Amino acid sequence: MRQIVCACGLLLTFLHTPALADGAARVVRIGALLPISGAGAYFGVQDREGIDLALDQLAKSPPGGARFDVHIEDSACSPLPATQAARRLLDGYRPDIIIGEECSDATLAVMPLVLQAGVPLLNAGSSALRITDPGNRETFRILPDEVMQGEDLANHAYRDLGARNAVLLHENTNAGIGNAAIFARRFAALGGKVVQTIGFGRDVNDFTAIATRIAALGPIDVIPTYTLEGQGLKITEALAQAGVVRGGGGHAVQLGTIWLPLGFDQQAGKAAEGYVRIVQFEPRDPRPVVQDFVAAFQAKFGHQPTHISAHAYDQIMLIADAVRRGAATPAAIRDRLAATRGFSGVTGSVVFDEHNQNVSRDTIHYVETEADGSFKPLDWK
Amino acid sequence: MFVLAVQQGLNGLVLGSLYVLVALGLTLVYGVLVQINFAHADFVMIGAFSAYFVTHALHGDYLLSLAAAGAVGALLGYLVNAAIFAPLLGKGSELRPLIATIGVSVMLENGALALLGPVPYAFATRYSAEVIRFGPLYLTAQSVIILAVAATAIVLLHGFLRFTFLGKALRAVAQDRETAGLMGIAPDRLIMLTFIIGSALAGLGGALLAPVLVLTPFAGTSVIVKAFAIVIIGGFGNIEGTILAGLLVGLIEAMTTQVLDPGLIDIVVFGLLLAMLVIRPTGLIAERREENV
DSSP states (O other), X not given: OHHHHHXXXXXXXXXXXXXXXXXXXXXXXXXXXXXXXXXXXXXXXXXXXXXXXXXXXXXXXXXXXXXXXXXXEEOTTSHHHHHHHHHXXXXXXXXXXXXXXXXXXXXXXXXXXXXXXXOOEEESSOOOGGGTTTOOTTEEEOSOOHHHHHHHHHHXXXXXXXXXXXXXXXXXXXXXXXHHHHHHHHHHHHTOEEEEEEEEOTTOOOOHHHHXXXXXXXXXXXXXXXXXXXXXXXXXXXXXXTTXXXXXXXXXXXXXXXXXXXTHHHHHGGGGTTOEEEESOOTTOOSHHHHHHHHHHHHHHSSOOOHHHHHHHHHHHHHHHHHHTTOOSHHHHHHHXXXXXXXXXXXXXXXXXXXXXXXXXXXXXXXXXXXXXXXXXXXXX | OHHHHHHHHHHHHHHHHHHHHXXXXXXXXXXXXXXXXXXXXXHHHHXXXXXHHHHHHTTSOHHHHHHHHHHHHHHHHHHHIIIIIHHHTTSSOTHHHHHHXXXXXXXXXXXXXXXXXXXXXXXXXXXXXXXXXXXTEEEEHHHHHHHHHHHHHHHHHHHHHHXXXXXXXXXXXXXXXXXXXXXXXXXXXXXXXXXXXXXXXXXXXXXXXXXXXXXXXXXXXXXXHHHHHHHHHHOTTOHHHHHHHHHHHHHHHHHHHHHSOGGGHHHHHHHHHHHHHHHOTTOSSOOOGGGOO
């Protein structure tokens, strides 16, 4: 009797092993740590769209005959839920690779777990320097880090906008503090003056008092702002109401990095006029890979992709590229990713340095918001 | 410097008025039932979304949406009291209704998340962008609406409790439910009325907060922690104390923002809360049970 029970147990285990249950097709299991709840949940929504489109396309022409399966866990843009979600993925789903998280604090918290498990982590949304400097051997990032973005932004603010003073606004997170510090360091080195740096928690809703404080400082040239979309909208509105930024008849230009999705401009309306920010995806980029992506995305979802969807799409396609080059295990995927050359994604090209940081700078695009809520690309190199 | 202080004072008054509206509902329910409604934050959130959708349905008539949000809040209050509080009150542990409201809160938040999604809604009314300047000072039309509606609600509530028969009966129930019942007052109906008024205030507060909040299904949570602090600082169940504490917290937040990082403001507010608990646990206005509500 015991033997029959054991045999049934083995049979059930056999049938529930995804790679075997699927028959001939090898299944590449991709765990995804995405913020589905909380303040950063908009990342998760847009990531999913990019992932779904990539999976559709890979199903039509599977690289190496492999089938791609993505299992999503809610990591909530926060360290504790992210580590719990990573544990669920590693222990339950046993992925070949994990993509995510979007928020730096969450990614930093997950990194020791993937290192211990020997499962590569491909990140496209967290900018904190420590993720790849020093980083760890399992963690890869295709997003420009905070130094690449922050220094570039400071250079352009000083040289192209003629900014000589700045007020920095940032949320009190690793990424917020880090981004602001790097901008400040570079801007000061160029000869600019950081008049004030103001940090705030994610629970702050009313930014009127902060806008009043900035208005009292006199004419400010630029206001680099590091925050998520919801608070970003409120800050922009408050600064316009206080007459600080161009959208409110003032002098200052708000600056941002990739934290805000495309579509922010329309939501903020006239208040965002003159807002200059980095986006890692330019839907008007003439490269066929971009135009094909935009057309397919529009056809599937009925709206334009954001850079967040584009990043998620690129993450899956980069993994597919590694699989195409023969990767079949987590270790092999890691090694193939590290050796990536000539991959041209919709957000730009990918070349990893010795710390697994993508060093391609063609992923940085600048846009400026117009009065009608549209945006125009800035030809800043 | 003086102008700056006045401007931050105005900012603080607006913020404080919003806090007062949210905290009043909490303290009102506590004053009568000696129970905390943890779903209050979600009534605020639903009031905010009601205003958002009504405004869009009415092509921008935000003022009408305030009334709608108050009505939605009142309806929610009626339903939660009828389904949760009334059946559980007086049946065993007093913790039951309290824990039940936590359950209601989780249900409402997740229901809203499933229905509305997690992406923040941008809710700028035509009054948000309309800036009224008088010399170096400014207020948005939205802020003026917040001040006017909050002041009107406070005056009406005060008048209702002090000068109407129902208000007096409600105060009698707050003082001693059993004796009030012996005097011919129906406590259950008045408890229902309290819930409806408190929840309507939450809905109205949500509608006024909606253009200020980062509008997501979790929007109420960010405000409710402050509202709890205000209720404690003002004295649990004490209407006047809650109004005073709400305005005080708003003013402290705005004034300290001038010199401190906003990230440190909560330290000031909750430091005040701890100080009150140690030095004056009855709240800003000394508690006299018979004066509550």
